[in-house]
Amino acid sequence: MAQGSNFVDYVKVCCRSGHGGSGSAHLHRDKFTAKGGPDGGDGGRGGHIMLRGSTQHWTLLHLKYRKHIIAENGLPGGSTLKTGATGKDEILEVPLGTVAKDAETGEVLFEITRDGQTKILTPGGRGGLGNWHFKSSTVQTPRHAQPGMPGKEQWIILELKVLADVGLVGFPNAGKSTLLSVVSAAKPEIADYPFTTIVPNLGIVAYRDNKSFVMADIPGIIEGASEGKGLGHRFLRHIERNSVLLFMVPADTDRTIAEEYDILFNELTAYNPELLDKPRLLAISKSDMLDEELEREMALQVPKGIPYLFISSVTGKNIQQLKDMIWKAINE
Incomplete structure (x- = not known):
């Protein structure tokens, strides 16, 4: 099964939290007491629906077919001030980088970025107060209690x-998937037609001294992606999270290196200008055909002020140097 078919990065679910249990209006009675005071306990709160970050999940696939998430109701209070049991919470484990939004308003509620981080998505209803709360000097035996609050849907x-630590940015066919397959254990689909990569592929790149970093092959940008053309926005949002952007331009491009870089750069700017605050690196891929003289000529076309390398994933040319350059950028 291709990785593409089980990478799920968007789900819509209906969440229904539990209702609170009602408070008890019980009056104390035993064989010695015919008319005791109020001793009704409080109702238990309804179950919450919560999200918890987990490094065991990479996608939202496990939630794709769970359309309705329902938490338990709280139980009513009992006599002798017994509080009702709390409804069981429904905890959904999600990958790090999951953003929760209200489907109707589009408002971002929160996001999960750490392993084990737990947040309430839909709070359960509060339990009602038992009648002993309503005792006063004038009302000695209140015979009413509070109903529980309803849950929320x-x-x-x-x-x-x-x-990811580094995101690969480039047109289809820039050699991103090939680079990822060479530097990590990821096995992306590779072919020489546009849009082979239609989901982000993640790879863990082993570095010196047992260190590692995460590289994401973001699906190819095409001109107009920021306007939603091609596979547009859905992919650009994955770039927002990478700490370093590695632009990839193939040596056999019909345009100059600077032109190709500028188009990619402009797409990102149009989508989200904040992306330009990230460190940018440039790899000129498919350079195994170039001799030194041609490389020197092409180096003159590289935009000023951006660290660059001529690389070849096929022959391994400058791959270790590229890892060094990325590592330095991530840790600066």
Whole structure:
């Protein structure tokens, strides 16, 4: 099964939290007491629906077919001030980088970025107060208690933004998938037609001294992606999360290196100008055909001020140097 078919980065679910249990209006009675005071306990709160970050999940696939998430109701209070049991919480494990939004308003509620981080998505209803709360000097035996508060029902959108240390930015066929397959254990689909990569591929790149970093092959940008053309916005959002952007331009491009870089750069700017604050690196891929003289000529076309390397994933040319350059950029 291709990785593409089970990478799910968007789900919409209906969340229904539990109702609170009602308070008890019980009056104390035993064989010695015919007319005791109020001793009704409080109702238990309804179950919450919660999200918890987990490094065991990479996608939202496990939630794709769970359309309705329902938490338990709280139980009513009992006599002798017994509080009702709390409804069981429903905890959904999600990958790091998951953003929760209100489906109706589009408002971002929160995001999960750490392993084990737990947040309430849809709170359960509060339990009602038992009648002993309403005792006063004038009302000695209140015969009423509070009903529990109803739970909440809402449609929620969960969206995943891939968290990676370095994101590969380039047109289709720039050699991104090939680079990822060479530097990591990821096995992306590779072919020489555009849009082979239609989901982000993640790879863990082993570095010196047992260190490693995460590289994401973001699906190829085409001109107009920021306007939603091609596979547009859905992919650009994955780039927001990468700490370093590695632009890839193939040596056999019909345009100059600077032109190709500028188009990619402009797409990102149009989508989200904040992306330009990230460190940018440039790899000129498919350079195994170039001799030194041609390389020197092409180096003159490289935009000023951006660290660059001529690389070849096929022959391994400058791959270790590229890892060094990325490592330095991530840790600066």
